[in-house]
Amino acid sequence: xxxxxxxxxTPSQPAATLSKSDILPASRHLSSIxxxxxxxxxxxxxxxxxxxxxxxxTEIALDIxxxxxxxxxxGTIASPERQAIFFRSLKLPDLMLARACARGNELAWRxxxxxxxxxxxxxxxxxxxxxxxxxxxxDALYAELYGLTSREIERSGEKDGSxxxxxxxxxxxxxxxxxxxxxxxxxxxxxxxRHVDHHRRxxxxxxxxxxxxxxASQFESPTLGSSPASTLIELNLLSQTVxxxxxxxxxxxxFLLASYYLxxxxxxxxARLLHVHEATVSRKLHRLTGELRKHVLxxxxxxxxxxxxxxxxxxTDPRDLDLNFKKLLQTSPSESFSEKAGL
Amino acid sequence: MSRPNQLDLHPDAESLNxxxxxxxxxxxxxxxxxxxxxxxxCRQVVYLARGAAYEAENSIQKALPKKExxxxxxxxxxxxxxxxAAACACVAILALWLSLRLRHAPIQDLSKAATPPAGSSxxxxxxxxxxxxxxxxxxxxMLESSRRRTESPHPLHPSEALESNVRAAQSTAISGSTAxxxxxxxxxxxxxxxxxxxxxDEAARPASTEVIPAQPIVSLNQQAIPGKNRLALxxxxxxxxxxxxxxxANAVVAGTLQAQSxxxxxxxxxxxxxxxxxxxxxxxxxxASLPSNAGNVGIDALSAEDLATARDAxxxxxxxxxxxxxxxxxxxxxxxxxxxxALFLSNDNGKTWELVAxxxxxxxxxxxxxxxxxxxxxxxxxxxxxxxxxxxxxxAATTGAANxxxxxxxxxxxxxxxFFEIVNDSGSIWTSFNGKVxxxx
Numbered sequence: 001x002x003x004x005x006x007x008x009x010t011p012s013q014p015a016a017t018l019s020k021s022d023i024l025p026a027s028r029h030l031s032s033i034x035x036x037x038x039x040x041x042x043x044x045x046x047x048x049x050x051x052x053x054x055x056x057x058t059e060i061a062l063d064i065x066x067x068x069x070x071x072x073x074x075g076t077i078a079s080p081e082r083q084a085i086f087f088r089s090l091k092l093p094d095l096m097l098a099r100a101c102a103r104g105n106e107l108a109w110r111x112x113x114x115x116x117x118x119x120x121x122x123x124x125x126x127x128x129x130x131x132x133x134x135x136x137x138x139d140a141l142y143a144e145l146y147g148l149t150s151r152e153i154e155r156s157g158e159k160d161g162s163x164x165x166x167x168x169x170x171x172x173x174x175x176x177x178x179x180x181x182x183x184x185x186x187x188x189x190x191x192x193x194r195h196v197d198h199h200r201r202x203x204x205x206x207x208x209x210x211x212x213x214x215x216a217s218q219f220e221s222p223t224l225g226s227s228p229a230s231t232l233i234e235l236n237l238l239s240q241t242v243x244x245x246x247x248x249x250x251x252x253x254x255f256l257l258a259s260y261y262l263x264x265x266x267x268x269x270x271a272r273l274l275h276v277h278e279a280t281v282s283r284k285l286h287r288l289t290g291e292l293r294k295h296v297l298x299x300x301x302x303x304x305x306x307x308x309x310x311x312x313x314x315x316t317d318p319r320d321l322d323l324n325f326k327k328l329l330q331t332s333p334s335e336s337f338s339e340k341a342g343l
Numbered sequence: 344m345s346r347p348n349q350l351d352l353h354p355d356a357e358s359l360n361x362x363x364x365x366x367x368x369x370x371x372x373x374x375x376x377x378x379x380x381x382x383x384x385c386r387q388v389v390y391l392a393r394g395a396a397y398e399a400e401n402s403i404q405k406a407l408p409k410k411e412x413x414x415x416x417x418x419x420x421x422x423x424x425x426x427x428a429a430a431c432a433c434v435a436i437l438a439l440w441l442s443l444r445l446r447h448a449p450i451q452d453l454s455k456a457a458t459p460p461a462g463s464s465x466x467x468x469x470x471x472x473x474x475x476x477x478x479x480x481x482x483x484x485m486l487e488s489s490r491r492r493t494e495s496p497h498p499l500h501p502s503e504a505l506e507s508n509v510r511a512a513q514s515t516a517i518s519g520s521t522a523x524x525x526x527x528x529x530x531x532x533x534x535x536x537x538x539x540x541x542x543x544d545e546a547a548r549p550a551s552t553e554v555i556p557a558q559p560i561v562s563l564n565q566q567a568i569p570g571k572n573r574l575a576l577x578x579x580x581x582x583x584x585x586x587x588x589x590x591x592a593n594a595v596v597a598g599t600l601q602a603q604s605x606x607x608x609x610x611x612x613x614x615x616x617x618x619x620x621x622x623x624x625x626x627x628x629x630x631a632s633l634p635s636n637a638g639n640v641g642i643d644a645l646s647a648e649d650l651a652t653a654r655d656a657x658x659x660x661x662x663x664x665x666x667x668x669x670x671x672x673x674x675x676x677x678x679x680x681x682x683x684x685a686l687f688l689s690n691d692n693g694k695t696w697e698l699v700a701x702x703x704x705x706x707x708x709x710x711x712x713x714x715x716x717x718x719x720x721x722x723x724x725x726x727x728x729x730x731x732x733x734x735x736x737x738x739a740a741t742t743g744a745a746n747x748x749x750x751x752x753x754x755x756x757x758x759x760x761x762f763f764e765i766v767n768d769s770g771s772i773w774t775s776f777n778g779k780v781x782x783x784x
Contacts, residue, residue, distance in 0.1 A: 049777065114780045118702050122402070123395040181360040185396060189356040189363065192391035196384055251373055254380035263386055273393045275365060 033061055034080045041087055045096045051107035052100050060099045061087075068178070095179030101145070102172040109146060116184060117142075123188045127195050137191055145174055234305070238313050241299040245292050253288055260285055353385055354378060363393050403700065405683075649673050649712065649761075652692050659693045661685075671712035673761035678778050680707050686765065688778045702781045705767035714761045 038058060047057050070078035070086040078086070097115075100108035120141070125134030177186050246254070259265045260281075267285075271278035293314065300310035354375055361367050362375050379385045653672040656679055661667060667679035667687075677689040679696070684706040687696040763775045764784070772784040 049780075110782070111780060114702055114782045115700075118704070119399060119700070122399060126395040126398040127391045176355065176357070178357050180357055181364040181366055184399075185360040185364050185392070186356055188395045189360040189388065189392045192388045192395070193356060193359075195391065196387045200384065251377035251380050255376045255386070258380050258383075259386060259390075263383060263390075265390060269390055269394070272397055273363070273389060 033058075033065060033083060037080065037084050037087065040084075041092060045093045047093075047096050047100065050097065050100060050111035051105060052096065056100070056103070056105075057096065060096060060103075063099070064090075064095065064179075090179035091182055092179060094183035095177065098174040098177045098179075098183055102174040116187060119184055120187055120191070123184075124191050124195075127188075127192050137195060141187070141191060141194065145172065234309070234313050237300060237303050237305070238296070241296045241303070242292075244299065245295040248295075249288070249292075253284075256281070256284060257288060353382065359385065359389055359392065363389055363396065403698065652677055653712070656689075656693045659696075661687050662696050662698065663687075669708075669710040671710045671763055673712040673714070673763065676763075676778050678710055678712075678763055680710050680765070684708070684767075686710070686778075699779055699781075703765065703767060703771070703773045703783070705769050705771065707765045708768050709764075709766040711764040711766075712761055713764060 038061065041061065042054065042057055045052075045057070052060075064087075065083075068086075069076065070083050071089075072078055072082065097108055097112060101112050121135060121138045124138035124141075125131050128134045128137055173190070177183060246257075249257070256270065259270050260267075267278040267281045271281045274281065296314065297307075297310050300313055301307060305313065358367070358371070358375060362372065367375065379389065649672040653670045656670040656672065656677055657667055659667060659679065661679060661681050663681045663683060663685055665681040665683070668682055670677065670679045672678070675690065675692075677693055678699075679687050679689070679693075681687070686699040686701070686707060688699050689696045763778055765773050765775075765781065767773075773781040774784050775781045
């Protein structure tokens, strides 16, 4: 199953790529996790409450260890302390529940439903802003989380008469949960991704005629064509200076500017995301715009404009500038996520 | 940060969620912010997810009491202990001043009444300071003597108490007179306070009524009557002439009560049961002794310990600041709901409480605990859920086959002996074995 960008089940979720051959026998790895640590983790997770046996628990712990090698580079042997630190840094109860569900454990599914069904519906309603759409979204997600698993088991059972756990693991989106944050937070993020992707996809399907020429003409430069040559030079200079000033901003500042000026987020929304007071966001935005203005003025003066001319240039109608701020903010020369991720 | 899909260069939900929950390291956070500064899709996702998380947090916080918000700039508000101490000191000073003022007020009024007419001001002006000095020197001595009397650990006989009060008045008068260096003429106040040592006549008694009257009664009560009866009996005596009568009456009452207290306590009159005796009470007796809202407490053949725990928890203070409206206890787990419908769980008999995340709809009104009797409770309360808990392996195998899922191995979970039930305002019922995870019935 492959999906295009923004379409489908898990557009941004890396499908778990472990196959049956990748999984070494549990007996080989049983010694790689300290038994005392396993006992501690077993007590911590309370996995017996949803019917996970000790052996299944150990297998899942070994799977996690193999996928991430205790957070260390491949080939490195982790010390017992490192193992303990790794497992304690995870939301292990949530992770165990997710993996147990991904393995098709019915009791684990019931436990999952009891814990997350109502919160999931509430989150979906909050995300969509509509109860009907919210319930649909939550139901669709649950159907994907649960339905795909059981369907695939049935299919593989039809083929060879036995359900293969590795096949189940490959498809269930819950396998991509790695326990860094809470499971409910992860589910909320998945819901938000689904909603945004759905919205963007349906928005793209709107006919182009809806975007009338009258609306488009509002954004055209009113005086660009009739400007004298000196004004054009000043405008080019201003465009370059603004571009340079924006590109030198730190990532968080650009994120702040984009959120506030491009997305139209409120100070409160930004503050909640950054875990600061909204007055702090307001001050930061004020400081940012002030610094940008000073920076542009300074650079204009360095480029040969007088102070007065530079200040007059700043009073230029933004529509006269050959600048697309949206594009500018979104194509920063700084190293992007994908570049740093090695793609 | 995990590697994104080749088909999609957005960070995965794991990383976005870790960013929302502030779990990313600095470097990884910078990378993610750099991406989100250029990606409106991911910005939308994190804002929507954060908004939903905020809604969930808000709904949980609504169930908890609102705590006083301390602003970082309001430094004085953070000095709460000092504020409290200052307030207490102010109240204490005010109370002391008021008590002293009230104690002095009648004396001063009398002294004003005894002031000679204006024509003889030259002769009267000299004793007045002496009177004031004397009157101010009396109260501490009287307070001290009365304090000693009230703090006396040994109960006094009425006649002894009267004698001690008279002695106190005498010592007060003596100390007042010794404070006066010269035999200047005393005004009426001084004369009334200064009782002669052998002057237990009718004229001297009213002077000591300010302090004395209740004392014999108090001593009687201390001797014979415990608890609130002491106050009820001490109240009537206000006047000296009534003193003797009430003393006699009290002696009679005290005698009666002493006679009663010497009798063996009858079960119907037992108010408090402590220690071993409570452990010996049967279920029915405990159920009968439950408060009027005991119908909310599950009493279906649960153990006496559970019932007692649930009963005691009715007086506990929950984290929401309210007392429970319904409690239930089973298997060393104690559940309670408050007026707001929030459900709290305690694993240590109500010492600490934990808010249970709502997994139900509506407002909980009733909470119950039911024992699981094999073959009865399953059909009565839980149906399949109880059956699965009691016979996990067989049921799991059946369910797994029905759904096409794989359930491997027997479950080593012991069958619970009881389960909890909550009922919301629309009559829907949810059940749980551990009080944390609830499933609709």
